[in-house]
Amino acid sequence: MEILALIKQQLSHAASALGTNLSIEEIVVEQSKDKAHGDYATNLALQLARSLGQSPRVIAAKIISQVESALFEKIEIAGPGFINFFVKPTALTSVIAKIVDEGADYGSSDVGHGCSVNVEFVSANPTGTLHLGHARGAALGDVIARILSRAGYRVTREFYVNDAGAQIENLAQSIYARYAQSFGRAVDLPQDGYHGQDIVDIALEIKTAHGDQYLDRYDPVFFKSEGIRRELTRIRADLDFYRVQFDVFTHETAIREQGLLEEIKIKLAPFMYEQDGATFLKTSAFGDDKDRVIVKSDGTFTYFLPDIAYHLDKAKRDHRYLIDILGADHHGYINRMKAALSMLGYPEDTLTIEIVQMVRLIKDGQELKMSKRTGVGVTLRELCQDVGVDAARYFFVARSASSHLDFDLDLAASASSANPVYYAQYAHARLCSLLKAGQELGFDLTGQGLDSDEEKQLLRHLESYPLEVADAAKTKAPYKITNYVQKLATLTHSFYTICRVVDKENISLSRARLALVDASRIVLGNALGLLGVSAPEKM
């Protein structure tokens, strides 16, 4: 068991011995920032002070008397009542053998208890090429999915295809226009037609496959289905290149055909009312700021009803949790969808919507403006050609989804310590070359003699990895992994600078250090893998 978990367990026992009842989750133990505060610290005594009506320092003393001290060099009461734990070096080094033994599995946990989670992300309309906004959502969704499965959830990655709206008719007409133009006919694009190169390319593909077969009469069914199919093929190719895969593609048309819409109209009937000839859903009773129209006065549905149906469909597929990764312009959507699921009887925590904020591209210190009107936006492909898939993915997940992201193109493309991706990858490559240099010496997994500050800090950080992954899963926060990676890289480089690893004059220390190097390499590789970023052996 990890030291942290052991400490928490002991504190939990101590707390109950004092007549209070705290679960392990409620006990906060942190790695000390300041060396003078030992290795780990807890504010437990301060937490309990109010309910016990005693001074924190007195409570701290009582807690310490309950703690098994075999693990620790010393335990101190500090400041207003913090308890600082100084761990014996031997307790710290046991993690090396554990990491080397578990290898690629190190970092896994079972906090998810095998619960089924559906992560829906990207879900771009099949009417154009993936661009910058999709790229951030794709990276976030993919990494969240990876983290969740690491933490013991069963994860389904899903892409929702909006293939039923007016935009599809528009797509079909746009493709037909380009198709006809390629035969020299003067057919104009529709009013709000799609002007992208992808439409031209698809038209030519159809020409190649079917010749002039569809030229004389516009066949909406054919051009719709071909358009959607070919756009999706391109989207999937882009995602594949970006190392993002999906398990399920669900089409809106399929949802509409299942009769779910009727089922929902019946189930939600108690929450519906008529006004001005339209049907409203009483979402305001469940936390939304106003009621929403669900059936328009002309008898057709708003988009809201099929969306509810889609969420019901996901929930019915036996997913305990649903996660949607959506763009910032959808934030008004959160409450109404949660309200609808509550009406259908699902628990409050069923749906989590992660809102992904906008990305600004920065080049030469200036924002790179792009015009939507002329269609000159940066595509996912172009971005990756500029900075590489590794940097793109890393930068997109390095900040919390809810904050705006400034993507510095120069930094992402640079090969220096200023670029966090290179910094981390370089650390990994360095570790690999150390192992190569010392491969005849072999490992000493006991960690005998590893007692410098650099080594101890590295060990502590390695030990915290599984908890970090579990925390990132719980908070759906990939940036915690990038922060972890940065710190691990820093500790690795410091260790490298201070500690001579391969030393023929001191074989036993070398063997212990090589084992530590291997453990660090494994964890750094695992963490980068979680981000979908490559961990090169040399660069």
Place this chain on the structure above:
RNA sequence: GCGCCCGUAGCUCAGUUGGAUAGAGCGCUAGACUUCGAAUCUAGAGGUCACGAGUUCGAUUCUUGUCGGGCGCGCCA
């Protein structure tokens, strides 16, 4: 007008059941290679946590007001 998010170092950002001297990276300044990769390391400067009031042993964190920024608000998707 209503609603949501936000305001922390020069820049980009962490800091979630309220806890020790508010952190990280970049940038800046000064140092460090005859030995495992200097694509690196070490040290330093840099803060009225937008502002005011309240809650309490203690507030960046909770409440409230003001100022400033972003977004959403159609029987659009």
